[in-house]
Amino acid sequence: MGSYITVGSPIGDLLLAEDNGALTCLKFGGDRLAPEGYRRAETPLLAAAGAQLREYFQGKRKTFDLPLAPAGTPFMSRVWEALRDIPYGETRSYRDIAAAAGSPKAFRAVGRANNRNPLAIITPCHRVIGSDGSLVGYGGGLDVKEYLLRLEAGGAR
Secondary structure, eight states, X not given: OOEEEEEOOTTOOEEEEEETTEEEEEEETGGGGOOTTOEEOOOHHHHHHHHHHHHHHTTOOSSOOOXXXXXXXXXXXXXXXXXXXXXXXXXXXXXXXXXXXXOTTOHHHHHHHHHTOSBTTTSOGGGEEOTTSOOOOOTTOHHHHHHHHHHHTTOOO
8 A cells, every 4th residue: 555645835735655665646736636545644755755846846956866656558658767858947849758768750649648647747747848849738737837847947936
C-alpha cells in the first residue's frame, strides 16, 4: 500500500504519492486525487519531495533528485525520460520530444503521453510548447503552465 501527502504551493495544492520507495504521482488538486488504496502518511521520501518542490518554487532548485516510478507504456516512459532531459528554463516542441523518444513522427502520441504524465513538474511536461512557440494544453491549466515557465525564466515567485 502506498502513501500520499498534500503540499501547498503558489499554484495550489499538490498531491504527492509514493509506493515501494519511489514517487508514483504528483498531481494538481490535492487530496481529492489520492490514488485508490493509498493512505495519507508522510514518509521520508514524501518529505524530501515536498522539500524539493518548495525549493523549486523559491527558485533555488533546477532539478529533482528523487526515485521515480511512473506507470505507463514503454513509449510513455521514453517520452517522460525525454521531458526530464529538457533543461530548466528551456522549452521543446512536441516534434522535438518525439524525435528524442525515438519516434520522430509520433508528435501527437507525445501529446497523449504528456497528458498522462503522472509526475507533473518533476517530469516537466510544462516545458513542451507548440512548434510555433504557443502554449498549448496542460493538465494544470495554461495559467499554471505560464506561471511555471515564468518561474523558470526568473520572473515569478
